[in-house]
Every structure is written in structure tokens, then in C-alpha cells.
Amino acid sequence: MSRELQLRIVSAIVMIAVVLAATWFGGLSFKLVAAGIGLLIYYEWSTITRLAESNIRANAFGWFSMAVISLNMLFGQAEFTVPLFAGLVVTAAIPAFLRRVNWWQPGGLLYAGLSTISLSAIRGEDSLGFVAMLFVFIVVWSTDILAYFVGRAIGGPKLAPKISPGKTWSGAIGGTVAGVIGGVLIAMAHFQDVGLWVAVVAFALSVASQIGDLFESFIKRRFGVKDSSRLIPGHGGVMDRVDGLVFACFAAFFLAIGSSAGGVGTVVSMGAFLFGL
CATH class of the missing domain: 1.20.1480 (hypothetical protein mp506/mpn330, domain 1)
Known part of the structure; x- marks a missing residue:
């Protein structure tokens, strides 16, 4: 195992541990x-x-x-x-x-x-917040991981060749399917009655996370940089690691605001909204 790979693994473990601990404690x-x-x-x-x-x-x-x-x-x-x-x-x-x-x-x-x-x-501050954040993490991580492996295995037409030449439509579709499945599974692990709404939200968040990935690729290409920074050893910058996550969070946030403003119902908490409770 190369030193660079070891550094990437250690950095990833530390980041995940810190984020999950903070998510747990809220x-x-x-x-x-x-x-x-x-x-x-x-x-x-x-x-x-x-x-x-x-x-x-x-x-x-x-x-x-x-x-x-x-x-x-x-x-x-x-x-x-x-x-x-x-x-x-x-x-x-x-x-x-x-x-x-x-x-x-x-x-x-x-x-x-x-x-x-x-x-x-x-x-948030309610008991659903931890599960809601896990839901977002699982959707984004499932999307990211499966998009990479499916894209490499199947290949095919490029998703956005001028922005990110390595991404394919097969990878995007595979990642979205994985994101929806991951989101539904994490919801089923915590709630008995999981409706279609959870799958719809997971789909929206999965697509948003991939748009976030493309957005950051566009910014970096526009200014001719490879990584957003070197803040994270072996991984580049913070934007490189959270581009999909924050766009998924944007999607959840604006869906909740839109639902409340559109008279669909009062959003008691983001967790309740994401799981249709």
C-alpha cells in the first residue's frame, strides 16, 4: 500500500469519525x-x-x-x-x-x-435530526460510490464531457438508483411505514448531489485548478469532499421551504419532512 493511499485512508477515517460523532451529539x-x-x-x-x-x-x-x-x-x-x-x-x-x-x-x-x-x-434539534442526516449521508455516499463503479464497468455516453469527461450517463443512472435504494433502506431501518415519498426525496437528493459534483467541476475547470485546496491530506479540499453533500442539503432545504410556502403543510422539522411524517 502506497504512502499516498495510506494518507487518504487515515484522513477519510478521521473525517468520517468527526462528522458522525458531531451528527450523533447534535x-x-x-x-x-x-x-x-x-x-x-x-x-x-x-x-x-x-x-x-x-x-x-x-x-x-x-x-x-x-x-x-x-x-x-x-x-x-x-x-x-x-x-x-x-x-x-x-x-x-x-x-x-x-x-x-x-x-x-x-x-x-x-x-x-x-x-x-x-x-x-x-x-436540527429534534430526535429525527440524527436519522435525517444519516439519510442524506447514505443517499449521497451511495450515489457517489455506485456512480463511479457503474460508470467504469459500463461506460457509454458522457454525461457532461466539457465539464467532467470521466462521468457517464450509466454512472449517473446507477448512482441515482443506488441513492434511492440506500435512502429507502435507512428509512426502513428506523420506521415501520415507509411510503413512496421517501423514495421521491431520495431521488431528488441523489440527482442534486450529482449536480453539485458537476458544479464544482465547472468552477475548477473555469479557473484552471485541479483541487479546491490542499486542506485535507490525500483528498484535496473541503469542496472536493462535500460538493455533492451540500447540494443534496440545498435540495432538501428548498423542498421543505417550497412545501411550506406552497400550502402543502407546515414543516415541523426537516427530519419529519424528509420522512413524510
Whole structure:
């Protein structure tokens, strides 16, 4: 076994242990992990897009905004987090719109901030939060792993050759099927009555996770970088590891908001929503 492979394995074990422990304990522990992920995503985004060089003031506002969101989520009133975040994103977007400059800074703030907020919302404070987060993990990991192996085994037409030449339609379909099966199985392990809704949600999250993977590939290709950073030994950066996860969380978060706003029903918690309870 090569030293690089050993490093990848050790790093993966440490990351999984930390994330699962924080997910189990919930509360402040998980919020700290969610805030850390968001802050590191913004760091990598601003580095990739060279915001620190091209727009120092905008980048400073981005850091200020991420700090405000993180602190409010950790120690403030949870109900103020989304309105506060929306106001900060709009504030960041106004100069970009008026001056017709690039949108990388407000885009990065939106991406990083939503990562923190959606992760925290899914885990929540209720007893379903742990199972809900496991559900998302299993869907994303199943999708990612099977997409790789099915794509290699079957091959076929490329999914997005200009963005990620290695991805195929067979891999995408295989990954989606695996994600749905994994999601349904984890739900069945915890609940007696698992309806079609769980499969629909797992499907949406699986597709979203693959879109997230392609999105990050597009960003890296646009700026000519291989990895988002070198923060994780043997794995590259945080964005490289959580691109699919955060997009799946985005999908769950907006499905819940859309359901509530559309009058389908009041979302008591993200866990209850994901499992149709």
C-alpha cells in the first residue's frame, strides 16, 4: 500500500469519525461542524476565484457575512438566520449588479452560507435530526460510490464531457438508483411505514448531489485548478469532499421551504419532512 493511499485512508477515517460523532451529539457540536464547513468552503471559493486579489472589499464583506451567519446560528436566534443571510447576500449582490462586475463574491457567499444553514437545519434539534442526516449521508455516499463503479464497468455516453469527461450517463443512472435504494433502506431501518415519498426525496437528493459534483467541476475547470485546496491530506479540499453533500442539503432545504410556502403543510422539522411524517 502506497504512502499516498495510506494518507487518504487515515484522513477519510478521521473525517468520517468527526462528522458522525458531531451528527450523533447534535446541538452545538454539529453546528460547529456546519459552520466550519461553510467557512472553509468560502475560503476555498475565494481562493479559487481569486477574490482576495481582484476585489478585497467584497471579499472582506464575504468573510464578515459568514462570521455573522455562523455566530448567529451558534449563539443567536435560529429563526433570524435565513432572513439575516438573505439580507447579506442581497447587500453583496447590489454592487455586483450596479457596477456590472463579476458575481463570484455574492455567488460564493450564497454557496458557503447555504451550506452551513442547510446542514444545520437538517440536523436540527429534534430526535429525527440524527436519522435525517444519516439519510442524506447514505443517499449521497451511495450515489457517489455506485456512480463511479457503474460508470467504469459500463461506460457509454458522457454525461457532461466539457465539464467532467470521466462521468457517464450509466454512472449517473446507477448512482441515482443506488441513492434511492440506500435512502429507502435507512428509512426502513428506523420506521415501520415507509411510503413512496421517501423514495421521491431520495431521488431528488441523489440527482442534486450529482449536480453539485458537476458544479464544482465547472468552477475548477473555469479557473484552471485541479483541487479546491490542499486542506485535507490525500483528498484535496473541503469542496472536493462535500460538493455533492451540500447540494443534496440545498435540495432538501428548498423542498421543505417550497412545501411550506406552497400550502402543502407546515414543516415541523426537516427530519419529519424528509420522512413524510
